[in-house]
Amino acid sequence: MKLLITFSIIIFLSVNYTSFAQKSIEVIKFQDLEKLMQKGDGIYVFNFWASWCKPCVAEMPIFETLANDFRLNNVSVIFISLDFKRDLDAVKRFVEEHQIASQVFLIDEPDYNSWIDKVSPQWSGAIPATLIIKGQQKEFYEQSFDYQMLSEKIRHFF
Known part of the structure; x- marks a missing residue:
C-alpha cells in the first residue's frame, strides 16, 4: 500500500512539474511573423511587447483572460516579444513566472525600422502595440x- 501511495505521489508531482515547466519560446524572423499574420482560420490578436515595458506587462493578464474567454470563438492571442535575443532566457523566466499560456515568440530583427511599417504603416514603433487580424481584415x-x-475591438471581427 505504501508503495502505491509513494508511486501516486511521484506521478502527481511529475505531471504538475511538467505543466509548470519553462515554456518554449521560438525565436523568429520577420518573414516568420508574416506567415503567422497570414493565417486565415480565425481571429488573431498579435500583441507586441517587451519584458522591460511596464504598460506591456500590466496588460498581459488582460490578453490572457481574453484568450480564455474567446477561445470558443476561434480567437488566438500571440505575444511577440521585442526583447533582445540575448535575453531569451530572461524572457522565458518572465513567461513562466507570469504563467503566460498563449503562444510567445521573440522576434530577432534588431532593425525595427525595416519591418514595423510592414506590420502597420500607423506604427511609430512604440509599445505596447496590438494587431488584430481576421483574414484580410486588420486593425492596428x-x-x-x-x-x-x-x-x-475583438467583437467587431465577429
Whole structure:
C-alpha cells in the first residue's frame, strides 16, 4: 500500500512539474511573423511587447483572460516579444513566472525600422502595440488596453 501511495505521489508531482515547466519560446524572423499574420482560420490578436515595458506587462493578464474567454470563438492571442535575443532566457523566466499560456515568440530583427511599417504603416514603433487580424481584415492599435476596450475591438471581427 505504501508503495502505491509513494508511486501516486511521484506521478502527481511529475505531471504538475511538467505543466509548470519553462515554456518554449521560438525565436523568429520577420518573414516568420508574416506567415503567422497570414493565417486565415480565425481571429488573431498579435500583441507586441517587451519584458522591460511596464504598460506591456500590466496588460498581459488582460490578453490572457481574453484568450480564455474567446477561445470558443476561434480567437488566438500571440505575444511577440521585442526583447533582445540575448535575453531569451530572461524572457522565458518572465513567461513562466507570469504563467503566460498563449503562444510567445521573440522576434530577432534588431532593425525595427525595416519591418514595423510592414506590420502597420500607423506604427511609430512604440509599445505596447496590438494587431488584430481576421483574414484580410486588420486593425492596428498603438496603445494599452483594458479588458472592456479589447473585447469590444475583438467583437467587431465577429
